[in-house]
Amino acid sequence: MAELDELTPNYRRAQRRWPDAPSLAQHYNALASCFVGGGFGLVEHVKSFLESVCVTIMGELREPMPSSAPSTTELLVAALGPLGLRNTKGSSKLDKVLSGFNRLADALADMRNETGPVAHGKDGFLDAVRTDHARAFLAVGDAIVGLLLNALEGREPDLSATREPYESFPHLNERIDRAVSVVARVDEDGDRAVVVFSVAMGPRGEVIELRVEPSRLLYGIDREAYIEVLKSADLAASEAEDEDEISDIESTQATKIVEIPWVTTEPGPQVVFVSKYTGRLELHREGLVDFLKGEKVSPRQEDSDGNFLVDSLLATIDQNAGLDWTERARIQARLKVACKRAFVHFGLDAPQADEIAGRLMVWLRVQAGSRLAEAEVPADVA
Template identity: 35%
Template sequence: MTLDWCPGMREACSHWRDAPMLQQNLEALEQMLDQDNDACIDCAKTMVEVVCRVIVESFHTPLAPLKPVQETPSLSDWLSAAVRALRLGDIRDEKFKKLVSRHHKLAGALNDLRNQAGPASHGKDPYLERLAIHHRRSAVLAADAIVAFLHKAYLDAQLIPTSSREPWERFASYNALIDAHVGLAIETDEDGAPSLRFLLPGGDVLPLTIEVSRLLYQLDREAYVEALNAARTVSTTRVVGAEPDGNDMELAG
């Protein structure tokens, strides 16, 4: 078996590139599959759990907590939390509810399979060698089905900007609404510190004080370097420590 058997996992890991545990587990799974190692059963189970964690953290807030409260949450606990986060239980269609229920049972079976056949099984006797490859295949395919199901539901869900891991582009409709109705102005206080003032509909103002350098650094590194080089040309006084290691050369874009 290879990762070609896991299109759902590969797609989810590609989407959540900034989730280190997910990427590390995908690498571990690939290695175990290449070696025909039973540890791929543990990797498959962990992949489902980590995907559930990523989803839950994307929707969890102090006012609407979603994380499991158990001291050591099980795979089922995390899956239940992910289902709540995605509001899959709110869908009234009975066939869809049965589908969600089947995925719960699939996750439970995967966990049982891991406990009985995985290398980290809790002291239980291993399965017969001639059945090992079938157990590995069952675990990986089951995990991939669950991950694909959850990832698709996540992409269809309405995310919360305050806690989402998604990039700005993911909120296209929200962005368009803000851009159409919110203005922007700049003010400078008595100390010369600039302040962005977002002009909200109705006359309210949302102030945001931030250094120009910080804003450029966070939004556009090339613009930051260009501004730095332009500032150097008009600077007549060298500030001690402004240029580490005495480097006077212009930075490359």
């Protein structure tokens, strides 16, 4: 990769000019891989990269396509024209230079047709492009791309159409930041919150109001934060569904209250995170480890505080399972929610955690039902 950039720097230069252009990045990566791998398909990749640069420039300058199926040379002419490099049919000495570059583009297409192994169904025994030929192809493309970039850099871009990133215009950004004042507030749009930016500008303080959804703001500025908030939103929605499920179970069952002095009101789902569990469920550790492996979940997942998944699950199950838990749907629902929250804490997304927690309840009823049903009576109750 370094040798390619040193030998022909303009390919990387073009890719860095439009870092958010996926097609250009793919062409560059394919070209670099081809160069390292012996040259198979090199001519095709050089030609494709050049055409991609031409089309990108034309898009920024709002230039139409020269035809429905333009050749490489036609694209080059169409891209150079609005940059002030148009052939004037002999009235300028620059015409010879432009004519030379046009011939290079024609030659590149001819070389692609003749020696490119990817083009037009070549013989299966055709050798990869030799090193000296590869360098020639690369040099031709690099020279043309360099001409395009040099001409483009001397021109002020059309800000309404350019695909260059925000960071490419620090001088313009600073002018705007110094010239405006901004007031932000949160407004309601139906059942959604909207961030409203009021940007005052000019001597009269004319105001431009921008209304942006939080999701759009996060997506455009901080994609990682967008993903984190999305996970939290999914978890909150899932937990609300879990609470509704517990409430539904409670409301549909006939509840008979039995006065037992040492039994208190059932708490909500409680998640316990520990680094080492040593309790009544220790004998089920190996079985739980096998269950997690079967679900393709690592039992030794560790959080930032040094707590482990398998130990935390055992402690959470121990904390939430009580008397007759296998017969009481509410306790089962509470236990499932607690285990689900433990899974989410250790990195699983909410839907996956919900599915695994459901299967864990089945496993518990089969493997540890009787053991969990043995309620531990406090020492002062005989």
